[in-house]
Amino acid sequence: MNTLYLPASARRPDNEVAREQRQMIEEMEHVQGSLRHYQRQLDERYTGLHVMLAKPNTTIEGLKPGYYHLVYDVPGVGTWIEAYEGPNGEWRDLDDGILTLAAQSDSWNDRVRRDVAEMRRKEAAAAEADRLRERMDRAHEFDERWKNANSTQILVTKDVT
Numbered sequence: 001m002n003t004l005y006l007p008a009s010a011r012r013p014d015n016e017v018a019r020e021q022r023q024m025i026e027e028m029e030h031v032q033g034s035l036r037h038y039q040r041q042l043d044e045r046y047t048g049l050h051v052m053l054a055k056p057n058t059t060i061e062g063l064k065p066g067y068y069h070l071v072y073d074v075p076g077v078g079t080w081i082e083a084y085e086g087p088n089g090e091w092r093d094l095d096d097g098i099l100t101l102a103a104q105s106d107s108w109n110d111r112v113r114r115d116v117a118e119m120r121r122k123e124a125a126a127a128e129a130d131r132l133r134e135r136m137d138r139a140h141e142f143d144e145r146w147k148n149a150n151s152t153q154i155l156v157t158k159d160v161t
Helices: 016-045 097-104 110-150
Strands: 049-053 068-074 078-084
Touching: 016 049, 016 097, 068 097, 078 097
Parallel strands: none
Antiparallel strands: 049 068, 068 078
8 A cells, every 4th residue: 555655744733735624624514504404494394305415526417516406305206306596597505595495396385386376477467568668669769760761850050040
């Protein structure tokens, strides 16, 4: 077996490598504590629902590397994975939003289904209002162009009296 001999400066506990290792350990303990905290809250409300952090180099289909995920494990049906991300797909740190995501994903809950239907109806109404506004803007622009093209204007300088 090969043995690696390090200089005395590398073996001291106050070197840069040791500081980085301590920092990484502290970060991992923080992540594990957050995962345990939110898992306890999910266990109180749901069965078969887990929160997890995907490894940065994961190749498992459905997992976004380095992102937190909700994993729904339904016996006899299968497993469903949902990434916990921001509105534009950006990484999001673990916070109370994971509980909101779990509630929104609970399709068996009548209140959630009503809320989702209401949200979809509002989104459809907003999209229709946007289309109407764009149509009105185009009509106004057409009218302005028509007026400019078909009106005669004579510019008179102040010198002419």
